[in-house]
Amino acid sequence: MIRGIRPLLRGSTYAGALFAYCGALASLLLLPFAALPALVWPSAGYGVRAVLTLLVWAVLIGATGLARTTRRVLIACARRMLGVPLPDPAARAGADRRRTPLWLLLHVALGWAGAQVSLALLFVGLTIPGGWSGVEAGISVNGWSLRSEGGRRSWVAAACCVLLAAVLCVAVTKALRWLAPRLLGPSAAERLALAAERELVLAERNRLAHELHDSIGHTLTATTIQAAVAGEVLSADPVAARAAMRSIEESARAALEDLDHVLGVLREEKTGAEPTRTLADLPELMDRVRHAGAQVEAELSVGLAQVQGAVSRAAYRILQEGLTNALRHGAGGPVRVRVAALRDGLELSVVNRTGADAATGTGQRAFPTSGHGLLGLAERVRLLHGDFEAGPDGPQHWRLAVRLPVRLPA
Known part of the structure; x- marks a missing residue:
């Protein structure tokens, strides 16, 4: 059991999650440009424009990864934040830079999903015990509801939400550590170079x-x-x-x-x-x-x-x-x-x-x-x-x- 909770006590776990969340926030810089095609097509429905914006956003994120400098920066950040031993990219391995866009897309997707779910869990965990917050709060999922009554159930539910947020950080960090050697590490051609x-x-x-x-x-x-x-x-x-x-x-x-x-x-x-x-x-x-x-x-x-x-x-x-x-x-x-x-x-x-x-x-x-x-x-x-x-x-x-x-x- 101690081995199971050990990742929750490591600072590197939360550094890796922070790395994912920062990647998600950095992608917001491209969102205004991704929304331009939807703005010039006002006759399309809301759903079509939303899908178009997401597709253009993904293309812009992937195109950012084609630059050689982007790959070097990502490798340096992954070494520092994830603790993954990655060598510097070879100077003549240009074709292998094409794996960087896939890394960026997965990085941003994991960052957004992890950030939204973990923030929601933390918010619920902090608002359920209304006895100390002075706010009557609760959650309702598929007809099942949990209201803050200040009792033991509220505190247990709050602790479970906070624990799930920490477990999600572990999952995001492990996913990035598994992906980093495969997408940022040297391929067969890079190893030869x-x-x-x-x-x-x-x-x-x-x-x-x-x-x-x-x-x-x-x-x-x-x-x-x-x-x-x-x-x-x-x-x-x-x-x-x-x-x-x-x-x-x-x-x-x-x-x-x-x-x-x-x-x-x-x-x-x-x-x-x-x-x-x-x-x-x-x-x-x-x-x-x-x-x-x-x-x-x-x-x-x-x-x-x-x-x-x-x-x-x-x-x-x-x-x-x-x-x-x-x-x-x-x-x-x-x-x-x-x-x-x-x-x-x-x-x-x-x-x-x-x-x-x-x-x-x-x-x-x-x-x-x-x-x-x-x-x-x-x-x-x-x-x-x-x-x-x-x-x-x-x-x-x-x-x-x-x-x-x-x-x-x-």
Whole structure:
């Protein structure tokens, strides 16, 4: 029994009923316009004009729901007043807005019916006990009458009327809560659109995470090694030490630009143009690696300037990650970098010494077998429909090889 009366004690029940009644009152703004056709047809009977006014009124109410703003406002109000978890409508789900007029019509109908009946019940409940109001009142339905005699029957009837008004509020609120997800919630098309929007956001954030990992990871690795080199040669070779410090400054500045852009995007702030690193920046990248003490042997083919767009940016990040891993996990010796722009593809490879016996698995490995670096590279290459390979190359070398499809002009 307590569970049955619990909805009568909740404020959300009456907030939902108030939401319905306010919708009914708001529809009165359209009633003067709905009465215009009946006014210009004075020869019609009263019943015909009344029906015509109601029909035009319903059409105007439904037409109001076709606006995109109306749907957004109704969803926000339903979330607040009804406590129904409704997502924001998808931007490209225009056809699903047609369910909004049906919601408005049912909303207004429930509001008017609930308001009239509940107000009538409250009025009867307050006027039946005439003993305290000083007014002789009563009700009569189908020959059965109840007059206010100030006795127990009057008070019981009054309490029943007030209780029925509260129960009606519960019924109206439950009806709206049942209708809201079906008419204001996402349809199948809207769910697909929302899923597509979320997928785009997640893909962009995933791309930013890869970019930030590559940039910051390379910068931290290179600057750590460069700082160590500068400290060792500071007295013996000040020129080399200054060069290493300049390289640290340039690397840190580039990483800060990337970090500022990524944080601005995540905070949904307006940022400047995204710092783009392409194959044109490859010589600068290899110079920073050389300043870190590595010996880089580069084999760059002609025609790299013709590689543009996403392929050029991805190629730079792949080579940056490969060189970073060579600095971090390599065992000295030259790092061989090859970039070949062919007619039907771009071939990239980074080979470095590991100081490990790949056949026996002893010694130092060049790369971890798992982690964000290799996984991020593999995913980046897969998205570009390329081929990815990373593994031992002979007894003491590690090779990273990537082929990206690209069409170059003849």
